[in-house]
Amino acid sequence: MPNISVAGVRADGFRADINGLRAWAVAAVVFYHFNVPGFTGGFAGVDVFFVISGFLMAGIVVGSLETGRFSLPGFYLARARRILPALIVLTCALLVLGWFLLMPREYQALGKHVRESLLFSSNLRYLAEAGYFDSASHEKWLLHTWSLSVEWQFYLVYPLVLAVLAKLLPGRRALLCAHVLALLASFILCQVLSAGKPSQAFFLLQARAWELLLGGMVFLLGSGLRLPGRVPVLVESMGIALIVAAFVLIDSSVPWPGSAALLPTLGAALVLLACREGSLWTGSSLAQWLGTRSYSIYLWHWPLVVGLVYFELEQAMLWICAGLVASLLLGHVSYAQVEVPARRWLAKRSNVRNVVWLMSCLAVVAVSAQLVRRSGFPARLPEEVSRIEAEQHNRNPRVDECLAAGASCVYGGQQVSALVIGDSHADAVVTSVAASLPVAEQGVYFRGLTGCLMVFAAQWAGEGRRDECVGLKAALAKDLDTLFPGMPIILVNRTSLYVMGELPGPGVKSPGKPLVYFSQPAATQTPEYLQEFRRNYVESVCQMARQHPLYLVRPFPEMRESVPQALGRSVLMGKKDVEVIITREEYQRRHAFIWSVQDEASQRCGVQILNPLPYLCDEQYCYGSRDGKSLYVDDDHLSETGNRLLVPMFARVFTSRPAPTAVPATVTVGADAR
Structure with missing residues (x-):
């Protein structure tokens, strides 16, 4: 200067x-x-x-x-x-x-x-x-x-x-x-x-x-x-x-x-x-x-x-x-x-x-x-690390095509026998639903969008207006009664995230702050906010169940960190036999409210509940990995390896009720996902 x-x-x-x-x-x-x-x-x-x-x-x-x-x-x-x-x-x-x-x-x-x-x-x-x-x-x-x-x-x-x-x-x-x-x-x-x-x-x-x-x-x-x-x-x-x-x-x-x-x-x-x-x-x-x-x-x-x-x-x-x-x-x-x-x-x-x-x-x-x-x-890395790293990419191969506004995809055969609707957690398991179908000609119709809670009146409280989510929900609310009527709907959302906010962690700006609202944004889970969410969630679920048998999937366990990264780092640091887990108590604290809301929807509308915990947890822990193999692509999305554990759970949709008359798909059908 x-x-x-x-x-x-x-x-x-x-x-x-x-x-x-x-x-x-x-x-x-x-x-x-x-x-x-x-x-x-x-x-x-x-x-x-x-x-x-x-x-x-x-x-x-x-x-x-x-x-x-x-x-x-x-x-x-x-x-x-x-x-x-x-x-x-x-x-x-x-x-x-x-x-x-x-x-x-x-x-x-x-x-x-x-x-x-x-x-x-x-x-x-x-x-x-x-x-x-x-x-x-x-x-x-x-x-x-x-x-x-x-x-x-x-x-x-x-x-x-x-x-x-x-x-x-x-x-x-x-x-x-x-x-x-x-x-x-x-x-x-x-x-x-x-x-x-x-x-x-x-x-x-x-x-x-x-x-x-x-x-x-x-x-x-x-x-x-x-x-x-x-x-x-x-x-x-x-x-x-x-x-x-x-x-x-x-x-x-x-x-x-x-x-x-x-x-x-x-x-x-x-x-x-x-x-x-x-x-x-x-x-x-x-x-x-x-x-x-x-x-x-x-x-x-x-x-x-x-x-x-x-x-x-x-x-x-x-x-x-x-x-x-x-x-x-x-x-x-x-x-x-x-x-x-x-x-x-x-x-x-x-x-x-x-x-x-x-x-x-x-x-x-x-x-x-x-x-x-x-x-x-x-x-440059040990072969085991490369194998663990690959699990981060072991996701739905059609995610870019199908998890998008305006997209509708069919997985499996051409005869639609079920609908999967939700956000990125639905995308993470839709291939597992397709793999559970009893007949090769049957398929699964999918509609979903990242960060889109399928509660019709919910508004996004974070950055951006999420117009695409609003449009998707409006289209579903309008067309759902006539969209493959009689076919079961499997609703999958990371619902607890939208209500309970992000988990605490490095760099998390506002842990615990709700991500959606109805009448006005909320900073915390006040009794009024939770009651408003409960009412709107049940109303949306009951609306979806008018012309379709409806199955609600319990929340998937959320790990504290990216599972493949945690496993890979452990190997690089010379740690052996490391598993990524959370306790059942941690799971229940995080998701107890959503369980109660889903139970109320089941009582009021006759919807059925699909619980992934018997397949992902034991009496003490929920597992992000087993035998050193990651079940997730990150901290909360199941990988194609992890979602296959849920095939028996989804098979119940088709074995616990009379087989529906399959409806031919009216959208472009992709390769068999099973």
Whole structure:
């Protein structure tokens, strides 16, 4: 950053207050990710970083434009020298570590994420995959690079726009007006997306740009400002208070970055505006040490967090402390042995050689990551691990075709003898239903959609409107009476999830929060909510049972983790005879309410119950694996191996009642699924 004639700025342009502010930001993020009590809003440290980056970039670009020394290639090269060396080393280290620790599918995902991180598009990748606060986030070793991608995308656009504006409308006033207009547009978009599409608000530059632009505005407003007397102290203290409030009062249930993001961003802006050298808040030796190493600490801490989850140590206080210490040590080593030497070495070379060296290193790692993404190199692992890994893919082969809005499929023969309706849990067992048919010519008609609870009045409370589910339920409500009348319906849903919410686990944003509602969204399972659900569930079931014999399937056991991954990791760690299980008591606690609702539907409408527990559980435990073989493709969906255990259960549908007159299918019939 160029020299600025403001109190608190050294002759070489270095600002200790900014360095100390970085310390606050990185400490909050690290404490939050390691689940240190009192930092429920520590993720807001990234927002502080954004404001700082915007301030510094404005200083670099505007200062260079005003002196006539601005070079766009030089700007990009300076950013690359600052960011790439440490990032390249981190990604190389993870690719090497993953070679020994990760199963093929996990290793492929790492390769994909390394590639996207190096191309600074990881924010878009993670947006497409899942949200930042979702449980799957703790399986992504480079999730934290989303913020680097947002900043780099800003770096690509910001200097170009300022250079054009400086030519067309010279003077800082025009630049300030442009900042204000762009900030307001981005802020409004951020609020809209936070309300309806929070993942987009979190990951997209368009919704985050206002935070960086706020930093730019502070530079334009305050670079020549001298605050009198004790005013800087008051301004800085107010800024620190806002930042601390964000860190300790906010949590991941707050829509982010919504209006609450004003707390840390305005706080950072005030600290920058105060521009206090030697401040008690930012000038201590500890703050300066953390600040200079903040980038490397940020890079290395998240893989350590994921590592604790990977080895199931995220709740062990001793290991959490070890992770915190390791974050500091690795951050220091990266700073001292990578950041500083690389910056000094590259500074002595010409710009052309800088580009050649950086792009060569980048290309080597990116190509390696792409090879990992394509292959996963299963041959590097013991054969037993590859066999376990394959179970993750042992799902319904027609899932992409049939588990979709508007799709209707027939499994088995052409004569429809039963209907299977539901969500992805129905898809996971439809081939088992087909395998239970007594005659080869008989088939099963299937309609289903992921995340779609077959209760007609239920509305989705999560992100997105789930219009496809609404359309599917409306079509079924309209056509079910005339759709293969007299044929039995087997209704399969992960019903407890919609009522009881997600199970607690790493990265789960709101465990226990209901995912559907009727009159209004509910934060917990209040008696009123449960009664409303009970009434609507029974009404829907009775409606389905008017022209069809109806069978309700009890909820399947849900494991605490992905079964194939848990088994594979156990083998890699040398553990033998490991089985993935939950207790019957855990199962009953989770599903007791749904059992009672299904029992009421059975009493009122005469529907029958199919119970999978005798086939998946014994008196003490429910099994995700048996004899080291996974029965699930993840933590709750049965694999094609697991669902075959339920063939005797589904066979009861056809043996406990007179054989119906089969109805010819009117949809395209697939290959025999039995």
